[in-house]
Amino acid sequence: MKVGEFELADEVFAGEINDGLLWESIKHYRAALRQGTASTKSRNQVSGAGKKLWKQKGTGRARVGSIRTPLWRGGGTVHGPKPRSYDYAFPQKKLMGALRSAISAKIADGKITVVDSFEVPEAKTKLFRTALDKLEAGKTTLLVESSRKLDEKLYLGSRNLAGVELVLSSEVHPYDLLRYEHAVFSKDAIDALQETLKKFVSKRSKATETRKTAAQKEVA
Numbered sequence: 001m002k003v004g005e006f007e008l009a010d011e012v013f014a015g016e017i018n019d020g021l022l023w024e025s026i027k028h029y030r031a032a033l034r035q036g037t038a039s040t041k042s043r044n045q046v047s048g049a050g051k052k053l054w055k056q057k058g059t060g061r062a063r064v065g066s067i068r069t070p071l072w073r074g075g076g077t078v079h080g081p082k083p084r085s086y087d088y089a090f091p092q093k094k095l096m097g098a099l100r101s102a103i104s105a106k107i108a109d110g111k112i113t114v115v116d117s118f119e120v121p122e123a124k125t126k127l128f129r130t131a132l133d134k135l136e137a138g139k140t141t142l143l144v145e146s147s148r149k150l151d152e153k154l155y156l157g158s159r160n161l162a163g164v165e166l167v168l169s170s171e172v173h174p175y176d177l178l179r180y181e182h183a184v185f186s187k188d189a190i191d192a193l194q195e196t197l198k199k200f201v202s203k204r205s206k207a208t209e210t211r212k213t214a215a216q217k218e219v220a
Helices: 019-033 092-109 124-135 152-158 174-179 187-198 201-220
Strands: 112-117 139-145 164-168 184-185
Touching: 019 092, 019 174, 019 201, 092 112, 092 174, 092 187, 112 187, 124 152, 139 152, 139 174, 139 187, 184 187
Parallel strands: 112 184, 139 164, 139 184
Antiparallel strands: none
8 A cells, every 4th residue: 555645625625524414424324224123013913812801891890802902911012113114315415515524524633544546466464454554544444445446455355354344435424434443545535535525515615615715815
Protein backbone atom coordinates (compact mmCIF):
# COMPACT_ATOMS: atom_id res chain seq x y z
CA MET A 1 0.00 0.00 0.00
CA LYS A 2 1.26 3.45 -0.90
CA VAL A 3 0.02 6.47 1.00
CA GLY A 4 -0.98 9.34 -1.25
CA GLU A 5 -2.35 12.87 -1.08
CA PHE A 6 -5.85 13.77 -2.14
CA GLU A 7 -7.65 17.11 -2.09
CA LEU A 8 -11.18 16.91 -0.72
CA ALA A 9 -13.88 19.25 -2.00
CA ASP A 10 -14.89 21.84 0.60
CA GLU A 11 -18.43 21.99 -0.77
CA VAL A 12 -18.85 18.33 0.21
CA PHE A 13 -16.96 17.85 3.48
CA ALA A 14 -16.57 21.36 4.94
CA GLY A 15 -20.14 21.55 6.27
CA GLU A 16 -21.26 20.93 9.83
CA ILE A 17 -21.64 17.37 11.09
CA ASN A 18 -25.35 16.55 11.35
CA ASP A 19 -25.63 14.25 14.39
CA GLY A 20 -29.40 13.92 14.01
CA LEU A 21 -29.08 12.71 10.44
CA LEU A 22 -26.40 10.20 11.45
CA TRP A 23 -28.71 8.83 14.14
CA GLU A 24 -31.57 8.48 11.66
CA SER A 25 -29.44 6.64 9.10
CA ILE A 26 -28.07 4.20 11.68
CA LYS A 27 -31.54 3.58 13.10
CA HIS A 28 -32.78 2.74 9.59
CA TYR A 29 -29.77 0.49 8.90
CA ARG A 30 -30.20 -1.50 12.10
CA ALA A 31 -33.95 -1.79 11.61
CA ALA A 32 -33.35 -3.35 8.18
CA LEU A 33 -31.01 -5.91 9.81
CA ARG A 34 -33.75 -7.24 12.10
CA GLN A 35 -35.03 -10.68 11.13
CA GLY A 36 -38.56 -10.00 12.29
CA THR A 37 -39.28 -13.69 12.93
CA ALA A 38 -40.87 -13.35 16.38
CA SER A 39 -44.29 -14.98 16.34
CA THR A 40 -47.06 -15.76 18.84
CA LYS A 41 -50.32 -17.69 18.54
CA SER A 42 -53.66 -15.97 18.83
CA ARG A 43 -56.73 -17.72 20.31
CA ASN A 44 -57.71 -19.18 16.94
CA GLN A 45 -54.29 -20.87 16.56
CA VAL A 46 -53.74 -22.53 19.95
CA SER A 47 -54.94 -26.06 20.61
CA GLY A 48 -58.19 -26.69 22.41
CA ALA A 49 -61.89 -27.00 21.66
CA GLY A 50 -64.16 -24.02 21.27
CA LYS A 51 -66.97 -25.51 23.32
CA LYS A 52 -68.26 -23.52 26.29
CA LEU A 53 -66.86 -25.23 29.40
CA TRP A 54 -69.91 -24.76 31.62
CA LYS A 55 -73.19 -22.95 31.50
CA GLN A 56 -73.27 -19.21 31.88
CA LYS A 57 -75.20 -19.02 35.16
CA GLY A 58 -75.87 -21.11 38.22
CA THR A 59 -72.48 -22.72 38.85
CA GLY A 60 -71.00 -19.99 41.05
CA ARG A 61 -67.89 -19.91 38.89
CA ALA A 62 -66.66 -17.11 36.68
CA ARG A 63 -68.17 -17.12 33.21
CA VAL A 64 -65.94 -18.45 30.46
CA GLY A 65 -66.53 -19.05 26.78
CA SER A 66 -63.52 -21.10 25.61
CA ILE A 67 -60.48 -22.88 26.95
CA ARG A 68 -58.46 -20.85 24.43
CA THR A 69 -59.23 -17.54 26.13
CA PRO A 70 -56.18 -15.27 26.57
CA LEU A 71 -57.00 -15.05 30.29
CA TRP A 72 -56.02 -18.66 30.87
CA ARG A 73 -52.66 -20.40 30.81
CA GLY A 74 -52.17 -22.03 27.42
CA GLY A 75 -54.61 -19.65 25.80
CA GLY A 76 -53.96 -17.31 22.91
CA THR A 77 -51.84 -14.17 23.05
CA VAL A 78 -53.44 -10.77 22.56
CA HIS A 79 -51.68 -8.33 20.20
CA GLY A 80 -48.52 -10.45 20.21
CA PRO A 81 -45.73 -10.07 17.62
CA LYS A 82 -46.09 -11.60 14.16
CA PRO A 83 -43.40 -12.09 11.49
CA ARG A 84 -42.86 -8.81 9.67
CA SER A 85 -40.21 -6.64 8.06
CA TYR A 86 -38.85 -3.75 10.12
CA ASP A 87 -37.38 -2.06 7.06
CA TYR A 88 -38.81 1.26 5.92
CA ALA A 89 -38.14 3.79 3.20
CA PHE A 90 -35.27 6.21 3.82
CA PRO A 91 -34.68 9.09 1.38
CA GLN A 92 -31.47 8.77 -0.61
CA LYS A 93 -30.69 12.45 -0.11
CA LYS A 94 -30.76 12.00 3.66
CA LEU A 95 -28.56 8.90 3.40
CA MET A 96 -26.00 10.80 1.32
CA GLY A 97 -26.10 13.66 3.83
CA ALA A 98 -25.43 11.22 6.67
CA LEU A 99 -22.56 9.65 4.72
CA ARG A 100 -21.07 13.10 4.14
CA SER A 101 -21.30 13.84 7.88
CA ALA A 102 -19.73 10.49 8.79
CA ILE A 103 -16.73 11.09 6.52
CA SER A 104 -16.39 14.65 7.82
CA ALA A 105 -16.35 13.31 11.38
CA LYS A 106 -13.58 10.87 10.51
CA ILE A 107 -11.57 13.66 8.88
CA ALA A 108 -12.03 15.90 11.93
CA ASP A 109 -10.81 13.09 14.22
CA GLY A 110 -7.85 12.28 11.97
CA LYS A 111 -9.13 8.73 11.55
CA ILE A 112 -9.11 8.51 7.76
CA THR A 113 -6.27 7.60 5.40
CA VAL A 114 -6.11 7.72 1.60
CA VAL A 115 -3.75 5.34 -0.19
CA ASP A 116 -2.87 5.24 -3.88
CA SER A 117 -3.91 1.59 -4.07
CA PHE A 118 -4.25 -1.63 -2.08
CA GLU A 119 -1.86 -3.55 -4.34
CA VAL A 120 0.29 -6.18 -2.65
CA PRO A 121 2.64 -8.81 -4.18
CA GLU A 122 0.65 -11.75 -2.77
CA ALA A 123 -2.74 -12.43 -1.22
CA LYS A 124 -1.20 -12.90 2.21
CA THR A 125 -2.96 -11.83 5.40
CA LYS A 126 0.40 -11.10 7.03
CA LEU A 127 1.26 -8.53 4.34
CA PHE A 128 -1.99 -6.64 4.91
CA ARG A 129 -1.53 -6.76 8.69
CA THR A 130 1.96 -5.29 8.34
CA ALA A 131 0.72 -2.56 5.99
CA LEU A 132 -2.13 -1.59 8.34
CA ASP A 133 0.24 -1.48 11.32
CA LYS A 134 2.47 0.94 9.40
CA LEU A 135 -0.56 3.15 8.75
CA GLU A 136 -1.38 3.05 12.49
CA ALA A 137 -4.91 2.03 11.54
CA GLY A 138 -5.94 1.04 15.06
CA LYS A 139 -7.68 -2.09 16.32
CA THR A 140 -10.60 -1.95 13.89
CA THR A 141 -10.28 -0.79 10.29
CA LEU A 142 -12.64 -0.27 7.38
CA LEU A 143 -11.11 -0.73 3.93
CA VAL A 144 -12.96 1.03 1.11
CA GLU A 145 -12.14 0.18 -2.49
CA SER A 146 -13.68 1.13 -5.83
CA SER A 147 -15.64 -1.63 -7.56
CA ARG A 148 -13.53 -1.07 -10.69
CA LYS A 149 -10.28 -1.74 -8.83
CA LEU A 150 -11.35 -4.59 -6.55
CA ASP A 151 -9.14 -7.63 -7.12
CA GLU A 152 -8.91 -11.14 -5.71
CA LYS A 153 -5.67 -10.48 -3.81
CA LEU A 154 -7.27 -7.72 -1.77
CA TYR A 155 -10.31 -9.83 -0.95
CA LEU A 156 -8.38 -12.97 -0.01
CA GLY A 157 -5.69 -11.11 1.92
CA SER A 158 -8.03 -9.04 4.08
CA ARG A 159 -10.93 -11.39 4.78
CA ASN A 160 -9.23 -13.23 7.68
CA LEU A 161 -7.99 -10.10 9.47
CA ALA A 162 -9.69 -9.64 12.83
CA GLY A 163 -11.42 -6.28 13.14
CA VAL A 164 -11.02 -5.48 9.42
CA GLU A 165 -13.84 -5.25 6.87
CA LEU A 166 -13.67 -4.58 3.14
CA VAL A 167 -16.51 -2.69 1.43
CA LEU A 168 -17.03 -1.08 -1.95
CA SER A 169 -17.26 2.68 -2.31
CA SER A 170 -20.74 2.25 -3.82
CA GLU A 171 -21.93 0.28 -0.77
CA VAL A 172 -20.26 2.06 2.16
CA HIS A 173 -22.74 3.19 4.82
CA PRO A 174 -22.47 5.73 7.68
CA TYR A 175 -22.91 2.79 10.06
CA ASP A 176 -19.70 1.22 8.72
CA LEU A 177 -17.71 4.42 9.15
CA LEU A 178 -18.87 4.98 12.74
CA ARG A 179 -18.49 1.34 13.71
CA TYR A 180 -14.80 1.10 12.83
CA GLU A 181 -12.07 3.13 14.52
CA HIS A 182 -10.15 3.94 11.33
CA ALA A 183 -11.08 4.12 7.63
CA VAL A 184 -8.65 3.53 4.78
CA PHE A 185 -9.80 4.61 1.32
CA SER A 186 -8.10 3.97 -1.98
CA LYS A 187 -7.70 7.07 -4.13
CA ASP A 188 -10.19 5.75 -6.69
CA ALA A 189 -12.74 4.95 -3.97
CA ILE A 190 -12.68 8.38 -2.31
CA ASP A 191 -12.75 10.07 -5.73
CA ALA A 192 -15.81 8.06 -6.84
CA LEU A 193 -17.55 8.67 -3.51
CA GLN A 194 -16.83 12.39 -3.61
CA GLU A 195 -18.28 12.71 -7.11
CA THR A 196 -21.43 10.92 -5.96
CA LEU A 197 -21.82 13.13 -2.89
CA LYS A 198 -21.41 16.29 -4.98
CA LYS A 199 -24.70 15.48 -6.72
CA PHE A 200 -26.54 15.62 -3.40
CA VAL A 201 -25.10 18.85 -2.00
CA SER A 202 -28.02 21.25 -1.60
CA LYS A 203 -28.01 24.65 -3.27
CA ARG A 204 -28.33 26.26 0.15
CA SER A 205 -25.15 24.55 1.35
CA LYS A 206 -23.29 25.64 -1.76
CA ALA A 207 -24.44 29.24 -1.30
CA THR A 208 -23.41 29.21 2.37
CA GLU A 209 -19.98 27.81 1.51
CA THR A 210 -19.53 30.46 -1.19
CA ARG A 211 -20.36 33.24 1.29
CA LYS A 212 -17.91 31.83 3.84
CA THR A 213 -15.13 31.68 1.25
CA ALA A 214 -15.84 35.25 0.14
CA ALA A 215 -15.84 36.46 3.76
CA GLN A 216 -12.50 34.76 4.42
CA LYS A 217 -10.97 36.44 1.36
CA GLU A 218 -12.23 39.85 2.52
CA VAL A 219 -10.71 39.35 5.98
CA ALA A 220 -7.42 38.27 4.45
